[in-house]
Amino acid sequence: MKVVTIAISAYNKQDYLNRCVQSLICPSVNKLEVIIVNDGR
Numbered sequence: 001m002k003v004v005t006i007a008i009s010a011y012n013k014q015d016y017l018n019r020c021v022q023s024l025i026c027p028s029v030n031k032l033e034v035i036i037v038n039d040g041r
Contacts (some may be wrong), residue, residue: 001030001031001037002031003030003031003032003033004029004031004033005026005033005034005035006032006033006034007035007036007037008020008034008035008036008037009037010036010037010038011038011039012038014038017021017036021034021036029036
């Protein structure tokens with residue numbers, strides 16, 4: 001089974017992360033890997 005991997009760069013934008021991740025949910029994708037990188041310090 002194939003895995004869909006999505007990387008999100010979220011430089012201190014936690015206010016938008018929930019909506020962003022929710023928009024990735026797709027019934028036709030069984031395996032989804034989401035990598036969120038916060039490059040803030």
